[in-house]
Amino acid sequence: MYRNLNVAIDTDGIATITIDVPGRPMNVFTPELTADLDAAINALRADSAVRGLLVTSGKSSFIAGADIKDIVTAYDRHITARVAYQWSQTLSQTFRRLETIGKPVAAAINGVALGGGLELTLACHYRVLADDPKAMVGLPEVKIGLLPGAGGTARLPRLIGITAAAKLMTDGSSVSPAEALKMGLVHELAPRGEVVARARAWLLGKPDATAPWDRKGFRMPGGAGLTNGAITQAFSIGTALVTKSAGRNYPAPGEILSALYEGTTVPFDLALKVESKHFARLLTGPVARNLMRTLFVNKGELDKLSRRPPDEPKLELHRLCVLGAGMMGAGIAHVAALAGVEVVLIDATDAQAARGKAHAEKQLARDVEKGRRTAESAAQVLARITATSDYAAVAGCQLAVEAVFEDRAVKAEVTRRALEVLPKDAIFASNTSTLPITGLAGASPRPAQFIGIHFFSPVERMPLVEIILGKKTRPATLARALDFVGMLKKTPIVVNDSRGFYTTRVFGAYCHEGQAMLAEGVDPALIENAGRLAGMPVGPLAVTDEVSLELQYRATRQAADDLGERFVPPVSMPVLTHFVEDLQRLGRKSGGGFYDYPTDGPKRLWPGLAAEYPRAPLQPTAEQVKQRLLHIQALEAARCFEEGVVMTVAEADVGSILGVGFPAWTGGTLSYIDTLGVARFVSECEKLARTVGKRFKPPRGLKARAVADNPFHPRPAPGDAA
16 A cells, blocks of 8 residues: 555454555655655544554664655756745645554654654654664754754754754764663664564553653743753854854854744744754755765765776685885784784885884774773774784785885885885775875786875874876776775765875875965964864865975975976975074974974974064955965866766765865855855956966866856756755
8 A cells, every 4th residue: 555664453453554665775854755754644634443543664773764866856957946845845744643543652763763754753752762873863954064953953842952952953862772772862772673563562651742841831841931041051052062063154053043032932833844944945955965965875885885887896805915004004014903804904014014003003993992992892803903014924915005105216116116016906095185096006017907096194083085087097097996995984985096196185285385375474363263264174274284395395306306397386386495494393293394293282283484474464355365375276176077087976075075075055166156156256266366366267178167167066957856
């Protein structure tokens, strides 16, 4: 009778609704599921033989929320606020009909219940959750630029109080079963195999079939109302905290607080309408579209190794060699060992190699201390790493990752030594961030098996890996490299060879522009604050200090040596040269660069900057600085796309956010251009080229896109349904 669920009524009059969306590994709310659920509720309401309802799942999890692919195109299809409001109300009213069916309803939550999945359970009168660490529950909609749109902002504060509800929804965090029980999100925990029986037992006890907020005399836990001083203060503080953590680039946290503020001062059914109004405002804005499209839809496809060449045999990696036990090499060895791979960590001396292994030991000890891992498990991971200076240990490794200093001669030497021992069919990868892979492959007699695998620091935390194809890299090599990255649970992008590849070119543009403004006399505090206000993790001067001015200087000098007359120095070259050659302020590692790093306090901008680069009497606005910092990165991304360095729009966007820290609210570099409008972006760049410098001159292909009104992301067909 129903395609997305099954209804079975037993002899005791308990109707079990088992949700099982066909063709999906996890249940998600689709329009078809909503329609089936609504029809089932109406039928069971009218059936006098039914004395109670039990809602559960036919899959290993409960419900993971809405199907993002169903709603991600709403903004591009010009869905109106009225239609978005109705979309929210459709599911919201289905849950309300379940809640007011006049018969007790219990939820047997056998696994993950997120977003709409948790909202469905909140509309049930009793909730039994599987006592399983994987059975997390939460309302993570804020992470995709939305708010709970099926009653979450109305029910949650009435269940656990306004302050706790606000934190859970603005954080978007999930909670464990034990936490859910303690917070009052569920009534009972049970072994996974017993949740249905426990829920059914409650139903057989002839319980009350009314939600707390529908009972006469109900009061909000902790209080509510505009005259409640504690609640008013909580909203004031909450708004300040949300603005501090999310900035004004992300509207969802503020809309959540508004929905709570308004919705807790009105009757419940009106609160549902208030929620739908705020949901519609977010769904019809670009930020939600950008976050959903890039960080969930497109990232999800890349995580599935969508760029892997088909029909190539899968690499079952058992033994890996990492050449270079510095911070990067040690990090690679650690994450590989965590994935179950035996690792040989090589450096010039046994002592240096041992220091690299000690990095993993320290990280594992921290995991044990925080309860994330047992001591036995940590010892097993550490035992997988063999630290040595003896290249003979490389024998039998299926993959080697070179992670030594960015010096072509040094890289060539370790490549030669490792290849003398590696099996003939082994893959060799360089973890370079700047040097062209094709040139480095010249040190290998097997360039078809040579590839770039660019990790980001710190390896344990950074989710992106940039895979670089040399001119002779064969598809089988790419497939094996992607298999390796997949084992590490990281997100790969695949790019073609270029000096700096994709991410380093975009990142470099940010750093160079910050230094150019410094040389122009722009207040360094304005530069740094504008970078953060735009949504970058740190300002351009601070991040240059972190990676070191010396490294940028050496990479630039290497490019000058390699390219000769074709070399075009970056706009930051005079500043880099002055700091490295004259001032010998090399960055954080040397104790000072653009910042000072006192031992007795936080870093601070170097006071000497004012003397080296006097401030101009007329300063730009923060908006003008933000525009320069974001536009120059997006412009470099467009050049990379036009040159064929980055091959897909999705990889350009995902790579810029996960690898460079480009603001997520934009959806990534090329999405940023589309959000502004290609024509507007080109016009603004042309103006900057006239007033700031020719580096802002848009490439020919980008100008052609502007004329043709051709965005990087294809426009979906217009529609009237989200």
